[in-house]
Amino acid sequence: MSFLEISHVRKSFGESPVLEDINLSIEKGEFVAIVGFSGVGKTTLINLIAGLFKPDSGALTLDGLKIAQPGPERGVVFQNYSLLPWLSVYENIELAVERAFPNWPSARKRQHVERYIGMVGLTPAREKRPSELSGGMRQRVSLARALAMDPQILLLDEPLSALDALTRATLQDEISRIWQANQKTVVMITNDPDEGIYLADRVVPLTAGPGATLGPSFPIEIPRPRDRKTINHDPRFKQIRRDLIEFMLKSRSKRHIAITKKLVLPDIEPEDLSRPRRIFANRRARRRAEIKEELVEVQ
């Protein structure tokens, strides 16, 4: 049996099914990225693994034990950071350590907190509150907090989606470095196929909902450490990227129907508004309106 085992999980809210027949096995130490469109149930899936939701049917097990509620053996990093605004960087992490290791002597706890602040490079900002930090730094705190609980599995729920491209790239490298140092099992949710391919051992696409399910796994056999620039020459990278994007876009377009429709487009030039308006102007179309046949998507 694998380390994390998800079998035949189904989850619905009210009438409409969100996730249907989810099956996934993750080995210990593996980095798996789940890629999907926004709004298809990616966060629902991570909440199921975190134990924040219960599945309608099917089961999730971690290390042979059934997941029934949230616990410190599963560390979660949320997209919106979820830090306590009135606590400093140090205190936010301390709070988690306090919960996870209540029996440790205080010196050991302090050392532990400081080690993780150092790991994400925030030692100079340890006394700052979240409001004094940039988005990238807040997400580092959130990552340090999850890691400091020394969880068996790390769940990352779109950790970098709210950041700008530059900060995102820096943090991707950071996550990659920390993962290689710790060799924790990681499940990351993302909407960016490139991010998944760059970081993970295996990318699993989530098809477009409603009733989303997992598609075939794409193992990424690109050697680490990976480099964002030279990866562009790797034929494996090109192949996976093409297949993954195609799979994702196809899963969505199946839900859309395109029809050919006759539409009218009058052939009129826009007026120049910088000139004074002529009240009695009643300009006709230059030609008879054109009837166009267009391929139109129906949502």
Add this chain to the structure above:
Amino acid sequence: MSDYCELSNLTKIYPAPQGPAVIVKDFNLRIAKGEFVTLIGHSGCGKSTVLSMLAGLSEISGGGIILAGKELDGPGPDRGMVFQSPCLLPWMTAFENVMLGVEQVFFTASREERREIVEYYLSVVGLGEAMHKKPAELSQGMKQRVGIARAFALNPKMLLLDEPFGMLDSLTRYELQQVLIELWRKNKITAFMVTHDVDEALFLSDRVVCMTNGPEAQVGEILSVPLPRPRERKAVIEHPDYYSLRERLITFLEERAHRKDIDPSPREGRGRSRWRPVLERCATRSPSSLNGERAGVRG
């Protein structure tokens, strides 16, 4: 092809307490009629400033812009703008939002013709069925489709796009890029886009202009994109030149990135809103009454 839009020695200076801050200096660019040019650079480098000067939303401190033989002075409907957030009026339906501009520039056309124009563009972007819904009932991707239809419906001389898909997830972004490129192919409107997404720049443009980092930002490198048109996602990423072009742009952006601090303090996205950090601080600042609680947690 002759120059259609010419930006010569364009300069933007903001007054600041420490003396004037030169954001953009001597920015020179010529755009041919029917060309799609993209400006790429990191957030805060001044690329949005160039765009808003072109849109007439930001005053020009030095130099000038000529569009179709006329010097620009202030905003106007001859330039259709697609913003990062679609900025739709929430109390109006998608149809009414597009009609708002159409009524202005086609005031001499008949009511019937105006309706046809609006219906044509909304149908082509895939909103034929959702035309009479209010923005609150539309997904983020659908709202941005309305934004695109609104800009094209004015039949502008030039299309300006300010990180048009920056708020969407990567996969929805791919779909909307396809919608945009199809519409652009039919209309051949001269387009100028600002983005930091390398794949987006390559997929859409004829030329990619790399901007150096501010202050005193200017044109760095210009890359021609020789990918054949009409473009389709799969064919583009299979093109033998695609990944070498991609690597060149990523290299340019990374080199720029290392010139400044890796993780800038909360000034990311400065170009868009200088007030964001202030607003954020107001929103997340804990009330002073929490100070007592804070001490309590500590003790």
